[in-house]
Each structure stands twice: as C-alpha cells, then as structure tokens.
Amino acid sequence: MSAKKPFRPKARRPRGFEDRSGSVLRAERHLIETASRVYDDWGFEPLQTPAFEFADALGKFLPDEERPNEGVFALEDDDGQWLSLRYDHTAPLARFVAENFQDLNKPYRRYQAGDVWRNEKPGPGRFRQFVQCDADTVGAPGPAADAEMIALAAEVMRAVGLNDGEYLIRVNDRRLLDAVLEMAGVDVPETKLKVMRALDKYDRLGRSGVEELLGSGRRDESGDFTQGAGLSVESVRLLTQFIEHSGGADTFSETFNSGERASNLQILNEMAGFFANSRKGSEAIEAIGQIESCLSSLGVGEDRWRVDTSIVRGLGYYTGPVYEAELLATAHYDDGKPIQFGSVGGGGRYDDLVSRFTGQAVPATGFSFGVSRFAAALSALGRVGAGQERPLVIVIAAEKDQSAHYLAMAAELRAAGFRAEAFAGGGNMGKQMKYADRRGAVAAVIVGSDEREQGLVTIKDLKLGARLAAEISDNREWREEQPAQITVASDAWVEAVRTVARRDGNSV
Structure with missing residues (x-):
C-alpha cells in the first residue's frame, strides 16, 4: 500500500491583497519619510495605534458598510468581544484621544502611517489592504485649522517633487451638500448616506453610473446589483448638476457654464445668493471664505487649490470642509496613451467622532493620502524611482x-x-x-x-x-x-x- 501523499497547499494570493516588491516598498518608504518631515516641521507628533480595535469603537462610517462585516475584517476574541482590523487611522485616533483626553495637550497634533484593511469588493486599483499616511489636529475649531490642513496637503505635494500646477487641492463643505439634500427633499439618514456614497463615486462611474445609484440602482460589470437611493428624477438632476459644476444647477449664474474658470471668490459669491435661505449653506460658504483668506496669507494661491462642489468624500463622519488632492500631471503608457491619476489623498473636518466616546464635542480635522497609489503615480512621473535608491x-x-x-x-x-x-x-x-x-x-x-x-x-x-x-x-x-x-x-x-x-x- 502506497504511502499517503503529504498535503501541499496551493501557493496563491487572496483577492484584493498584493505582494509589494523592493522597488515599490522603497518608493513608498521615501514618500512616507518625506511627508513625515513636513508634518514634523509643522509641529505634529508621531503616533502608532494597533492594527486591531474593538469593532464598536471603530464605528460604522465606511462607504461600503452594506458588505459582509460592514466593510471591515472582524473576529471574535476569546472573551466574546468583536475585534476589527482598522479601516483608516482616523477612527483609532478618536479612540486614542478619548482614552487619553485628560493627559493630552489640546490641540493634539499627530501623524501616522501604516496599513489599513477594508472588506470591500476588490477591483483594478482597489485593494483590501493598503497604506495610508495621515496628519490630524484634534481640539482646534474653526476654518483656520482646516486651512492649515489644506496648506499642509499642498506642502506635501511640493515636498515629494511636484511643481505648482501639477496638483490641485479641491475643497468643498459637507454642509453645502446637506443644504442641497434638503432642497431635494432627502431627509432620511440612511438615504443621505446612500446619496453621499453614490456622489463620491462620480470620478469612477461618471454621471450615468451615479444617476443609477441615486435612482433605482446599478448593476456592475460582474453582475452584482447595488440598490439605489430611490430619488425622484428631479432630485437626481439637481444633485448631479450641483456636483458637476461649482454651482452648476440651472438656478445658478451662467458663470459656471461658460467654459471659463471662475475664481474661488466668484464661486463663493454665486453660491451665497443661491443658499441665502439655507443656514447650513450660508455657514459653509462663510467657512470656505475664511479658508480662502487663511490660504492667501499662507501663500497658497488659486493655482494650488480651488472650490469644487464635486468633492464629497465617502466616509460618513465628515461634518464640515472636505478636500481632495488631485494630480494634474500626466505620464504615458507604452502605447502613448496618457495615464490619468486623479485623487491621491484627502480629508476634512469631523467634529463628532471623539464625542461618540465622551459625549463632549471635540473639533477635529485631518488630511490623509494613500501611499501605494501616490507612490505609484510619482514613480510613473519619474519623481520617485531608482534615483532615490542608494x-x-x-x-x-x-x-x-x-x-x-x-x-x-x-x-x-x-x-x-x-x-x-x-x-x-x-x-x-x-x-x-x-x-x-x-x-x-x-x-x-x-x-x-x-x-x-x-x-x-x-x-x-x-x-x-x-x-x-x-x-x-x-x-x-x-x-x-x-x-x-x-x-x-x-x-x-x-x-x-x-x-x-x-x-x-x-x-x-
């Protein structure tokens, strides 16, 4: 009788996870080190939180929380409590601040880089494990703190070798979207979340895909169906026009449909009239106006940032200004076609996250970029590559x-x-x-x-x-x-x- 063959597992990688080679890791390390020097220069302190948090501490803020385990990888500990791998660095920061609130100097300024995990459907450029690098200020209310984070994001763009004009920080305010949702008659919290997550996919799915998600639903290339928000045709039209132009609804001035780029102040003035009867809208416009003034004093001109109502940010904890860092520089594939990089980072204000633990309002704002995506883009542009290696x-x-x-x-x-x-x-x-x-x-x-x-x-x-x-x-x-x-x-x-x-x- 022949001996039983030993079990030999098949060498295979789980979907949505990648092996990263030496050159990739060196590019990522260089990017993290460069950003960390900027954060240090601006007075931020390093922090490292654990990979696992209690699931209830992380909260339910992910764009794809309808998926299994509500978007996270979770396991039950031997004491019956559920632990989850962190899906970003912001929710663990809120837990850390709440746990150490009395001992921290406020504002508390910290930066952190490390892996995060999301139990989402993988696809081209979408991984279940990736590296993020964050900087946050906790305990600083008002637009000045938001302006500093936007300026910090712009400074990181410069520090990694990008020239002004090769990137743009696009700025919006969640309260503007809240005001438009009120005009569209959307007042159910679950529907609002669906709408925000649909709008946040605009750069990936385009207008038609977003309209499907705002309406009855969308079936993707794999056949999976995502239930839509169920909005009326008129509400869908209002929302898509709003995000397509910085004030692009028909009730706005033709300034935004003329093909000419309006200045940030022009955009704010136009929106001020449109949102004159909306408290949230007026607060948002006033905040962005103060941000504009602060950025001007910091030397961050309109070639480095602009108001853009298409910026939504998919995470559910943002409460005020939100922004994304977009690469405008282009590289080319071997066949000569241009590579469009899009957003490489973003952030915003999240004043309610710490109060989940303490019941006390604690203002906070931050900026984060995806290290792998950003490093890959810089490598394609020839800004981070072999020349950075000894x-x-x-x-x-x-x-x-x-x-x-x-x-x-x-x-x-x-x-x-x-x-x-x-x-x-x-x-x-x-x-x-x-x-x-x-x-x-x-x-x-x-x-x-x-x-x-x-x-x-x-x-x-x-x-x-x-x-x-x-x-x-x-x-x-x-x-x-x-x-x-x-x-x-x-x-x-x-x-x-x-x-x-x-x-x-x-x-x-």
Whole structure:
C-alpha cells in the first residue's frame, strides 16, 4: 500500500491583497519619510495605534458598510468581544484621544502611517489592504485649522517633487451638500448616506453610473446589483448638476457654464445668493471664505487649490470642509496613451467622532493620502524611482577560501554609503554576474587570485556594460578590450566604484 501523499497547499494570493516588491516598498518608504518631515516641521507628533480595535469603537462610517462585516475584517476574541482590523487611522485616533483626553495637550497634533484593511469588493486599483499616511489636529475649531490642513496637503505635494500646477487641492463643505439634500427633499439618514456614497463615486462611474445609484440602482460589470437611493428624477438632476459644476444647477449664474474658470471668490459669491435661505449653506460658504483668506496669507494661491462642489468624500463622519488632492500631471503608457491619476489623498473636518466616546464635542480635522497609489503615480512621473535608491554593489566570491575578505569588502562599501553584499549563493563567476545583473547592481567587484597577488581590484560597470552590449558587432574585440571593466590598486578601489556609480547618475 502506497504511502499517503503529504498535503501541499496551493501557493496563491487572496483577492484584493498584493505582494509589494523592493522597488515599490522603497518608493513608498521615501514618500512616507518625506511627508513625515513636513508634518514634523509643522509641529505634529508621531503616533502608532494597533492594527486591531474593538469593532464598536471603530464605528460604522465606511462607504461600503452594506458588505459582509460592514466593510471591515472582524473576529471574535476569546472573551466574546468583536475585534476589527482598522479601516483608516482616523477612527483609532478618536479612540486614542478619548482614552487619553485628560493627559493630552489640546490641540493634539499627530501623524501616522501604516496599513489599513477594508472588506470591500476588490477591483483594478482597489485593494483590501493598503497604506495610508495621515496628519490630524484634534481640539482646534474653526476654518483656520482646516486651512492649515489644506496648506499642509499642498506642502506635501511640493515636498515629494511636484511643481505648482501639477496638483490641485479641491475643497468643498459637507454642509453645502446637506443644504442641497434638503432642497431635494432627502431627509432620511440612511438615504443621505446612500446619496453621499453614490456622489463620491462620480470620478469612477461618471454621471450615468451615479444617476443609477441615486435612482433605482446599478448593476456592475460582474453582475452584482447595488440598490439605489430611490430619488425622484428631479432630485437626481439637481444633485448631479450641483456636483458637476461649482454651482452648476440651472438656478445658478451662467458663470459656471461658460467654459471659463471662475475664481474661488466668484464661486463663493454665486453660491451665497443661491443658499441665502439655507443656514447650513450660508455657514459653509462663510467657512470656505475664511479658508480662502487663511490660504492667501499662507501663500497658497488659486493655482494650488480651488472650490469644487464635486468633492464629497465617502466616509460618513465628515461634518464640515472636505478636500481632495488631485494630480494634474500626466505620464504615458507604452502605447502613448496618457495615464490619468486623479485623487491621491484627502480629508476634512469631523467634529463628532471623539464625542461618540465622551459625549463632549471635540473639533477635529485631518488630511490623509494613500501611499501605494501616490507612490505609484510619482514613480510613473519619474519623481520617485531608482534615483532615490542608494546604488547596489555586488562583491563576487571569486575564491571559495576568501569569504572573510569578501565580507570585509562589502562592509567597507556600506561604510562608504553604498548598498553592498558579498555573494553567498555559491556557483561560478557567470552565475554570480547574472545574479548581479538581475539585482540591478551598478557594479560588480572582483578579487581573484591574480588580483590578490598583485594588490589589485577589478570593477565591472554593469550599467555601462549592458548599454554597450546592445551595440557591439564584434565579440572578439569586446572580449579583448573589456570597455566596461577597470582594474585599480587595492587602496583606490572604493573611490573607483564611486566613480562608476556617479557615471550612472547616482549620488553617493
């Protein structure tokens, strides 16, 4: 009787989760470090909250809370309490502030970066685990604090290498939407949430998709059906026109339908007349006006931000100004078609989140960006890429009995500012050189018996070698001249490697 075969699980990845390679992780780390320096400069303190929170502490604010586990990944602890992986950094911050309220200086200014998890339907560009980087001010009421967060978002855009004109912070106020919902006769809280979540999908689904979600419902490409908000045709028209133009309903001035870009003050003046009989609308317009004044004093001009009523933000806890950071710069696919990046971050005011725990009103506002999406966009634009990495050098193990010497050479390179390793995998020179090429090393360092006896070090410029190899026509001449290889004295080899690295555009 044959022995039972051992169980071997299939190597597979869960849908909506991704493996991130070294180059991606370095780009993300660079982005987080850059943003963190900005946050530090502006007086924010770092904080790290745990991955799990009690489910009731997180609350039900997700755009897709109708999905299983209400949009979160949850498990029951051994004491019968439900724990959930955090879906953002804001809800855990509210819990932290409530738990430590008496000991915190107010306003409390903190930043945090880390993974978040959402039990949502995955799709292109939509993952169930991703990295967010946040900055928040808790305990600061009024538009000045919101203006500072918008200015902070704009400063992060600059710090990561974007020029003014390559990004735009689009600003709205949830109270404007509340006022339009009142005009549309939408007063049921559950219906309001459906409407906000539908409007927040405008950039992804377009007008027709949003109209379906505001009306009877929408069936997506997979066949899944989402029940709509059930609004009347007239209400749907009012809402879609409002978000398509900054004041684009027919009752507004033709300023917004002329094809010319109105100034922020023009938009506010037009909306002031339209919302003259709405308390919420008037409060929102006054707040955005104060934000405009503060941003002007901070030197954040209209080329960096603008009023945009299409900004909704899908999370249910926002209570005032909301905003999104959009990339205007474009890159291109291999076929020449432009890559449109869209929103890479956003935030807003959420004055009621801490009061869920304390019953005491605590004003708060914040900004967050999706690290993976933002880093991918910057890499496509050539702003965060290989140039941000320290160059890698491989020390070839030419002689089996010289491992200690090769390890010492790699340590010397690291002390000089390189990433470096002594090859430890075994195998002949050809195998090791292929390894160095595949790792993207700028150079390979070789000390064989001949070099060791003569006090020399051979350095192969792998990047130059690859370029020249594509142009060669005579293999014999290539072997004799070795144009991408130099041999130097053993007391000058590190500087020679530095010269090779700089020739390839690296600063080290």
